[in-house]
Amino acid sequence: MNLSEGVQIVSFVVLAALTLCAALGVVLLEEIVYSAFLLGAVFIGISGLFILLNADFVAAAQILIYVGAVNVLILFAIMLVNKREPFAPSRNLWIRRSATAVVCLGIFALLGTMVIATPWAIAPSPGPVDTVLKIGIHFFSDYLLPFELASVLLLMAMVGAIILARRDFIPEVTIPGATSEPLALPERPRELPSERVGS
Amino acid sequence: MFTLSGYEYFLGFLLLAGAVPLLALTASKLLRSPGGGPERRTTYESGMEPIGGAWIQFNIRYYMFALVFVVFDVETVFLYPWAVAFNQLGLLAFIEALIFIAILTVALVYAWRKGALEWS
Numbered sequence: 266m267n268l269s270e271g272v273q274i275v276s277f278v279v280l281a282a283l284t285l286c287a288a289l290g291v292v293l294l295e296e297i298v299y300s301a302f303l304l305g306a307v308f309i310g311i312s313g314l315f316i317l318l319n320a321d322f323v324a325a326a327q328i329l330i331y332v333g334a335v336n337v338l339i340l341f342a343i344m345l346v347n348k349r350e351p352f353a354p355s356r357n358l359w360i361r362r363s364a365t366a367v368v369c370l371g372i373f374a375l376l377g378t379m380v381i382a383t384p385w386a387i388a389p390s391p392g393p394v395d396t397v398l399k400i401g402i403h404f405f406s407d408y409l410l411p412f413e414l415a416s417v418l419l420l421m422a423m424v425g426a427i428i429l430a431r432r433d434f435i436p437e438v439t440i441p442g443a444t445s446e447p448l449a450l451p452e453r454p455r456e457l458p459s460e461r462v463g464s
Numbered sequence: 465m466f467t468l469s470g471y472e473y474f475l476g477f478l479l480l481a482g483a484v485p486l487l488a489l490t491a492s493k494l495l496r497s498p499g500g501g502p503e504r505r506t507t508y509e510s511g512m513e514p515i516g517g518a519w520i521q522f523n524i525r526y527y528m529f530a531l532v533f534v535v536f537d538v539e540t541v542f543l544y545p546w547a548v549a550f551n552q553l554g555l556l557a558f559i560e561a562l563i564f565i566a567i568l569t570v571a572l573v574y575a576w577r578k579g580a581l582e583w584s
Contacts, residue, residue: 268475273466276475298519319468326541334534341530344522394467401549404542405557413560415542416567419535423571426531427580430524 277317284310301343305336322397528580539568 287306308331315324404412507514546561
């Protein structure tokens with residue numbers, strides 16, 4: 266049993282509308298927390314589009330990684346620096362806005378021409394049913410090196426993130442006359458038991 | 465062309481799950497008595513008094529846990545196809561997956577040594 270053609274078209278329209286509206290909300294909303302939550306809606310809509318393209322494993326990975334991990338990380342980063350400050354309105358705002366609009370329209374035109382100009386290879390026959398099995402076999406035959414390099418990349422990401430988050434390398438220098446109040450984070454890097462023993 | 469099977473149940477569950485909060489909120493809006501004082505607008509009605517705002521600065525320790533979670537989340541996604549295709553793959557793939565896990569164990573040991581997994 267399969268979804269009928271009409272159901273697929275309706276699902277596509279609903280998912281595309283959800284994705285586009287949420288993406289517009291991400292850009293246009295003033296409150297940055299709402300933008301972060303709407304980014305999760307964008308990711309969920311894109312994973313639905315992946316399911317419609319027969320890529321069920323990619324859809325599950327999209328939800329697991331992007332909604333479950335990356336979006337949570339973005340939310341934590343926002344909540345970490347969620348300081349309400351009365352920003353002064355910047356002068357000549359229209360110059361910045363028009364420059365941003367020109368750059369964004371340029372990127373949109375570039376991507377649009379690329380989408381139209383690319384000769385997409387559309388398979389005449391339906392794709393493989395066991396997508397996860399196919400991906401697993403490809404991982405260990407012709408895509409072995411990227412698979413192993415992914416673990417090295419994850420190791421590097423982990424080490425870099427821990428070093429950045431612990432901020433051990435930031436020197437404890439106070440400039441006389443300058444108040445450290447606005448720059449101070451609410452959290453001090455904590456003393457580690459191993460360091461206390463070692464030093 | 466959509467060829468995956470079994471997704472009509474998924475769509476049914478999705479519609480049903482979307483209808484539940486909608487129906488619950490509509491029903492309570494229709495059934496509740498009008499009015500209510502300023503207590504109705506508190507966070508926990510007839511519960512605890514909330515102190516301060518809801519949007520506070522998070523502790524940076526949550527961020528560390530989220531970072532470690534991202535790395536192992538991606539690792540799980542990479543290992544899942546290996547587990548599914550385990551019978552088709554030979555001993556070599558098993559050793560390669562062990563190398564993959566070993567490299568990420570180094571990351572885990574590093575995080576452990578640096579105290580990223582502790583709360584204290």
